[in-house]
Amino acid sequence: MTTVATPPTRTITAGHLPAAAPWGLLAVAMVISGVLFAIMNVGGTLADFNIAGTLFVGMVIYIALILTISSIVESRRHAVDRLMTALVSTAFVIACLPLVSVLWTVLADGIGRFDIEFFTYSMRNIIGDGGGALHAIWGTVLITLAATVVSVPIGLMTSIYLVEYGRGRLAKTITFFVDIMTGIPSIVAGLFIYAVFALIMGPGVRMGLMGALALSVLMIPVVVRGSEEMLRIVPNELREAAYALGVPKWLTILKVVLPTSIAGIMTSVTLAIARVIGETAPLLLTAGYFQSMNLNLFKDQMMTLPVFVYTQYTNPGTNPEAAYGRAWAAALTLMLIVMLLNLIARLIAKFLAPKITGR
Numbered sequence: 001m002t003t004v005a006t007p008p009t010r011t012i013t014a015g016h017l018p019a020a021a022p023w024g025l026l027a028v029a030m031v032i033s034g035v036l037f038a039i040m041n042v043g044g045t046l047a048d049f050n051i052a053g054t055l056f057v058g059m060v061i062y063i064a065l066i067l068t069i070s071s072i073v074e075s076r077r078h079a080v081d082r083l084m085t086a087l088v089s090t091a092f093v094i095a096c097l098p099l100v101s102v103l104w105t106v107l108a109d110g111i112g113r114f115d116i117e118f119f120t121y122s123m124r125n126i127i128g129d130g131g132g133a134l135h136a137i138w139g140t141v142l143i144t145l146a147a148t149v150v151s152v153p154i155g156l157m158t159s160i161y162l163v164e165y166g167r168g169r170l171a172k173t174i175t176f177f178v179d180i181m182t183g184i185p186s187i188v189a190g191l192f193i194y195a196v197f198a199l200i201m202g203p204g205v206r207m208g209l210m211g212a213l214a215l216s217v218l219m220i221p222v223v224v225r226g227s228e229e230m231l232r233i234v235p236n237e238l239r240e241a242a243y244a245l246g247v248p249k250w251l252t253i254l255k256v257v258l259p260t261s262i263a264g265i266m267t268s269v270t271l272a273i274a275r276v277i278g279e280t281a282p283l284l285l286t287a288g289y290f291q292s293m294n295l296n297l298f299k300d301q302m303m304t305l306p307v308f309v310y311t312q313y314t315n316p317g318t319n320p321e322a323a324y325g326r327a328w329a330a331a332l333t334l335m336l337i338v339m340l341l342n343l344i345a346r347l348i349a350k351f352l353a354p355k356i357t358g359r
Helices: 021-040 051-073 076-113 116-120 134-165 168-182 186-201 208-232 236-244 249-276 281-286 305-314 320-352
Strands: none
Touching: 021 051, 051 076, 076 320, 116 134, 134 168, 134 208, 134 249, 134 305, 134 320, 168 208, 186 208, 186 281, 208 249, 208 281, 236 249, 249 320, 281 305, 305 320
């Protein structure tokens, strides 16, 4: 018995758009919008190209295209459904427009000075062209690393106490002060550290260690709050199983609770680092600014990337255009450092997470 193969039904003639049609229409809409804004930007630089406007107008064109074509090919009910989907997608794009605009502006303005000289020279004796941000990059890395070394153990142990041991008035008091610290302005943290060191070592003192401590004041509450939430979602059944086997509480926390929540804890630490790595005001008060290389946290002032950007804009020297280029390149470098830290945190969390093997 032979069977006759039936020809495939064409989706459009069957009253339905192909699955790839919305994506194709979106691509067409973005191309049309990009061409329109490219024509408007003739003679301008890459930084002058309006990426936010391109995305917004592209989404408006997409809404018109998907609604029109769906109304012709499909039923009215399908057209309304696609219209609502497009409106929700447009709302998401609008929410992302500030981030996209910032990324585009930093990339377009900073890529011009993203060269070897920028990463191998400091600003010592430079008042015009040339120079780089090597001293600021090292200062940012060292100060942030020192702040992390101070903040993570304190924040993690505080969260362990609140979740595993804390009961009564003391735990509520700690939670209350952590909430207050979460909302303090960064300049207050800088003033606090500066005042403490001024009482001990005299007024006018500035060093990298002071900047690290100022950042740690801002990091600790973020680490506490993030780690606390991650520890609370660990199932109690895991703790009870360990207790039933005779494992003491401290070892249960070390071997069961922490490995189970390590991915979330690393995420909270990464968020805390991203929260403070771009701070300028507390570092101006505590670490100061220095045009030469300084790798000693305990002596002399130390430059950081946020302060480098600030000083390049406020004191451009004899060539403002060159100074602004260095500032944008430093901002791009700072964003790349945050991205690299996120990647490292994910790799560490994946490596330290408990391995679940199937049968």
